[in-house]
Amino acid sequence: xxxxxxxxxxxxxxxxxFAPALRGRRYWLLCALLPVIPDxxxxxFPFGIAYGDVLGHRGLSHSLAFxxxxxxxxxxxxxxxxxxxxxxxxxxxxxxxxxxxSHGFMDMLTNGGLGIALFSPFDVTxxxxxxxxxxVSPIGLRNFLSPWGAAVILDELRWFGPPIVFLVASxxxxxxxxxxxxxxx
Numbered sequence: 001x002x003x004x005x006x007x008x009x010x011x012x013x014x015x016x017x018f019a020p021a022l023r024g025r026r027y028w029l030l031c032a033l034l035p036v037i038p039d040x041x042x043x044x045f046p047f048g049i050a051y052g053d054v055l056g057h058r059g060l061s062h063s064l065a066f067x068x069x070x071x072x073x074x075x076x077x078x079x080x081x082x083x084x085x086x087x088x089x090x091x092x093x094x095x096x097x098x099x100x101x102s103h104g105f106m107d108m109l110t111n112g113g114l115g116i117a118l119f120s121p122f123d124v125t126x127x128x129x130x131x132x133x134x135x136v137s138p139i140g141l142r143n144f145l146s147p148w149g150a151a152v153i154l155d156e157l158r159w160f161g162p163p164i165v166f167l168v169a170s171x172x173x174x175x176x177x178x179x180x181x182x183x184x185x
Contacts, residue, residue, distance in 0.1 A: 011035035017171035063120040071097030112136030
């Protein structure tokens with residue numbers, strides 16, 4: 001898996017690049033959490049849920065179906081809490097589904113594990129991309145705070161750092177161009 005730190009950073013960068021006009025605390029919190037939530041499936045290990053089970057790690061919670069349900073629920077929640085109108089909630093839904101789905105797509109780039117059940121619950125086949133340059137992150141805090149965990153962070157910084165910087169910069173440039181255009185009739 002990719003680290004939760006990188007999942008959150010990518011979510012925040014995508015949230016910045018594709019940000020709606022109104023962005024409050026809840027918006028930013030959801031941008032950081034939606035790409036992280038699928039890794040909550042590791043909580044099943046102590047209850048006997050095996051890694052390769054449908055509800056196991058990288059199973060249903062990493063699927064596109066889960067991303068769709070999670071993203072829509074988050075958009076409806078934020079829309080209701082911030083009294084957003086239909087079109088604004090639809091735009092949030094598209095972004096939030098993309099943020100939740102990014103988790104599985106990012107994990108498919110790693111060099112370990114069983115793959116991602118991308119089409120679960122309809123197909124439990126586990127998938128990887130053909131190109132897998134990212135070191136798989138250790139599971140558990142103790143393993144994460146090890147030389148392996150440090151190597152993974154550096155590897156992710158190398159691979160995800162430039163796209164994150166690009167997303168943030170392009171979002172900032174776009175908004176500046178829009179402000180300039182709107183201020184000059």
